[in-house]
Amino acid sequence: MLKPGSTIGILGGGQLGRMLAIEGARLGYRCVGYAPEGDNVAAEVCADFFVARWDDTAALAAFAAQCDAITYEFENVPLSVFDTLPVEPVFPPRKALEVAQDRLAEKRFVEGLGGRPALHAAIDSRADLDDAVERIGTPGILKTRREGYDGKGQWRIASAHDAESVQLSGGPAIYEGFVDFGAEFSVILVRGQDGDVRFWESARNVHRDGILATSSLPAGEAIAGQVEETHALAKLVADALDYVGVLTLEFFATTNGPVFNEMAPRVHNSGHWTIEGAVTSQFANHMRAVAGLPLGDTATVAETVTMTNLIGKDSASAQTLLGEPDTHLHLYGKKQARAGRKMGHVTRLTRRTGSGQS
Incomplete structure (x- = not known):
């Protein structure tokens, strides 16, 4: 400690x-x-x-x-x-980075623990891509195996013709078949140095142009019915890595159950709502875990929560939002607003009856 x-x-x-x-x-x-x-x-x-x-x-x-x-x-x-x-x-341990830095290794690791990712194939050549498109089908998405985030390093492939026109960069890639899903959600947990694991409530995530736009609670029945299974998998991942800190796994909610998308060995954009919306935020609990302190309560404190990212010039007039009831603004201090850049976020709460106003 x-x-x-x-x-x-x-x-x-x-x-x-x-x-x-x-x-x-x-x-x-x-x-x-x-x-x-x-x-x-x-x-x-x-x-x-x-x-x-x-x-x-x-x-x-x-x-x-x-x-x-x-x-x-x-x-x-x-x-x-x-x-x-x-x-x-x-903290988190080096092994978590080794797994998370390679999309193929990440999927194989989670598969080994019983998780179910989208159909996928390693792509190291044009022949690999042609074979993957034929075997998995289209539509699909080609991603770099390393780096890339917020939609970067990704190419949608709607048909075999699209695959023919893709210019492979020469680096390792992965092709994933599209998942027919009803909603996207995150499972965010914190694991202490003593192995104590706690989960925040899962939010429904909506992406636009590959970037998270909103995370909201309650997440809805389709997600709620799959939380228990995804919590069990996320705990297996954390225990297998001897993890310490906040860990995020993203899922698609489908009619056939949850499909694993990707993991992030860190605090996560879809957990920003926890700053005002939970007893203990993901940031506070991550630092508690790193310091060897007891973990805090992760319970949600509001009836509804909506976190909205402020992207690019959306942040220009963000201060006017502070006139709205129970609205919390976070600007990140970035000097230049540009398309696709997260400049801040705003969280709106509806408090439970009798809980008061912050």
Whole structure:
């Protein structure tokens, strides 16, 4: 258990790191960040921040020298960083990144635990793609196996003709058949160092142009009926990885049961509603887990919750939303609004009768 005044390092400088650092400070910890050059909005709320390349071993050593524990805010931190960091512990564990950084490895890992992903195939050549399209069928989606998020690194294939026109980049890819689903949802859990696992209520997610637009509660009957099965699978994943921190698994709700989409070994955009909508937010519980503290209650405190991402210029007039009842605005401090960029989010609550107004 980290004593108050200890330092927690955060790899990555985006909005997730920013919100983690805020919660770390509330728990009495000093947070130090590390990320390559960029719009590192987490730096504004960290006690210290290192701007250096991922392969700068001297900078990594200086960063680690300040840290009593280290975590990360996104899953594309190069694994080589963990080979050079001269400090333990790092939470979540390296194994979680190894699995999550490769979409094919991720699907095979979850399949091995009894999960059911979409039909898929590894793509390393034009012949592989042609065979996958013939075997799995269309429509489908071609994705890079590594990196890519918010719709980046993905190409929809509506027909065999579309597949012929795709220019393969030369890197490993994966082809997935489309899933006929009624809704999308996330399972978000936190696992402590003692193995204690707690779940937040699953929200219904709506995406636009490959980017999460809204997460809302209650999620509806189609999702509610599949939560028990997905919770069981998510716990198997967390236990198999000896996981510590917040873990997110995304699913499609179908008439034949839940279909696994992908996992994220970190706090997640679809869990932002927990800041105001749950007793303990995903950010607070992640930092509790990293510090070895008891986990907090994850119960929902409102009758309804809707989290809406503010993307691009949507954030320009966001402050006017504060005039609405029980509405909570989070702007991430990013300097330039551009299409597809998450600039902030707003959460609207309907309180349970007698619970009062925040």
